[in-house]
Amino acid sequence: MIVAEAKTLEEILESLQGMSKVLVVGCGGCVSVCLAGGEKETGILASTLRMKRELMGDPLETVEETLTRQCDPEYVQQLAKKLEGIDCILSLACGVGVQFLAEQFPQTWVVPALNTLFAGATMEHGLWEERCGLCGECVLARTGGVCPVIRCAKSLLNGPCGGSQNGKCEVKPNECAWQLIYNRMSELGRVELLLEVAGAKDWSKSRDGGPRKMVREDVKIDG
Amino acid sequence: MAEEKSKLQSLFEQGEFAVTCEIGPPKNAQGDGIRKHTEHLKPFVDAVNLTDNQTAIVRLSSIGAGVHVLAAGGEPIIQMTTRDRNRIALQSDLLGAYSLGVRNVLCLSGDHQTFGNHQEAKNVYDLDSIQLIKTVKDMREAKVFQSGEVIKQGEPRFFIGAVANPFADPFEFRVLRLEKKIRAGAQFIQTQCIFDMERFEAFMDLARKRGLHQQAYIMAGVMPIKSAKAAKYMQKNVSGMLVPDGIVEKMSKAEDQPAEGVKLCIEQIKHLRTIPGVRGVHIMAVAWEEIVPEIVKGAGLLPRP
Incomplete structure (x- = not known):
């Protein structure tokens, strides 16, 4: 929501x-x-x-x-x-x-x-957290279901920066998104996926391309 | 016109154990301090890093500072963070820097702006450090801009550096991240300041197992500590830095703390030279640049080639 x-x-x-x-x-x-x-x-x-x-x-x-x-x-x-x-x-x-x-x-x-x-969710009564950056090109399949675009303070796509320590981001008190990603990939035995170099992101699909519109011809009602 | 090939790269290729240090550009528009430091340091180091608005504090630009280093006869390594510039500005600055004679670039993501003096700034991070490395490599090898457009002539041919932090978490991922940087195009690596020698050796061990020491020149980062207070501060407050209690203790007990800091740094360098795969040392004497000659001399790294 x-x-x-x-x-x-x-x-x-x-x-x-x-x-x-x-x-x-x-x-x-x-x-x-x-x-x-x-x-x-x-x-x-x-x-x-x-x-x-x-x-x-x-x-x-x-x-x-x-x-x-x-x-x-x-x-x-x-x-x-x-x-x-x-x-x-x-x-x-x-x-x-x-x-x-x-x-x-x-x-x-x-x-x-x-x-x-x-765009986020209720974590507990009185606590809400951000989960989606609405970037228009979802990367969650490559990152074990944890979004680095919005949960990493630098939106890094290739792993944690040098400021990650004990699970915490250098921007306190946030959790390091890449620690979460690494933990999940380890648990699921898929760390090797993280070795792939993620190319530059297409930000034109995000708001950088201007305000976005979504058109679905299949559900449009012809006038 | 400057040589096409970086002097630092040539030294590595000749098998030299390289020595670099760092100059933090000033918070003003005066370059004479950088030139003076360069004059003073150049007999003792092979190249000098120019930081790019480190800790997100506005300073004279790393490229501007690099040009002052060149004017004073030094070899600059310009640091380039992806925090403040998008791919258009980064590539434009790479062209500009190369045209002015800069041959070494160190690619990094940069400290988050909340540490700096403009905390309300918007960060950019259009690219991350690894994507920047790949961009610089593609400009040189494939002769294309990041978009794929061909650079018809005069492509920048940088010697590409990256950083590695063996002391940040998750530890097991640190070597893989180094591997990614090398895969993307990093040719030399400068590490975060090493105080925890055991952890660094474990890191190098893993790096050697993956053959990374043969794919890039790894330089060990060291930092002379000026006081016990500084050691304690770094131990407690700097993310991604590990300062063992033993070091804090040695500094606290020392009668002459700066001298103890220099002694520790020299011992570290001597030890680091014995670790297989370490091809140089990067001395980060932040706001203490004048101490570098004494350290280089004490570590037996003179004369420089």
Whole structure:
């Protein structure tokens, strides 16, 4: 899932300066699972903002709504009927959701309430970790199912740098991804795979080639 | 115009036990210090490494520093990390460096930017060190850029170096990684500073078993320690460095700590020379360049060829 975290209250308040009525929109997708932008967080943020602005002598009116997903025009359109008298939308979605709202409502100012962090998973309650760099050319078959592109601080593709010690990366407190790769390859008796020199990666398949699109003609519905 | 072949490479081919050292470029735009160091060091060493923004701290560029070394009559080894430049910039700088007379390049990934003075920087790592080695080799042997485009004339013909750290983990993988670097095109190797002699000997043993000592010139890295405090700091705080308690103890007990550091370094070099497959020594006297002559002399490595 996409993991995100709340921006500081100060930053959110600053982005709402001059606004008196705000539509606070949560998302029932990934950010709901990582406890950053679901219905509950949306309610808490809206009431916190109202109290804070009350104390500042500049009361704020909020309308709350949590969509099933903000990255889907069908759900986003449900907000159209709520925009009457609204100065601004505050979105608790990832960057995708914020942009979808901005695209769907060209006349409305939209600001984010979260910082979008990474593609990862819940490790334990209250702990999320990054697992995929979305590089567009998966190398996991060569690295025993551990991704060096995103889990190595230098994205090295040919083994650990000289800073790996006792399983730790030189960038503390991270684990060394290459130690994990080596351990797995050893356990599975496939260390010899690591002797192959991995060539330069094609970063054009990552975001370096510009914003990406995926087209599947086979599932397109002809108009 | 500079000779086509690196002097360092010629010395190795003649069977000489090579001696190199390191000059850390300054955090300013003045090259006279590098020239002075070069003048002072050149009778004692065969070539000088110029670090590339080591520990991710902005310094005069390794290529710029290498040109100062050349101007002062020295033989530069420019270090090139893949942290700050993509394949376009790396290859462009290789062309530039070669055109200015630089003949040796040491390819490495570089310290992570979180150690440096611009911790908010974006790192590049378009290539890793092994991919850079292969790129430099392909430019020379296949006469192509990394993309495969042909270099029609005047290809850079560098003597290619790489680093190896026998003291980092996983230990068993370290020799395989050295082998990968050699397969990719590394011709000489400089190791991380050796303090744990036992581990280094185990590393060389494995390297010899795979015949690596016959495929590249392996130079053992040493570092004179100036104080017990420095030894303790490296023992505790530097990833990928192993400083045995015995060394810290010797330094702590010494009345004259810098002299003890020099003595230890000389003993290490004398011992390293006896290890089969060690073809030279690389002295990393960080911020203590002036001590190198005394070490080279004490280790019986004079006169230089």
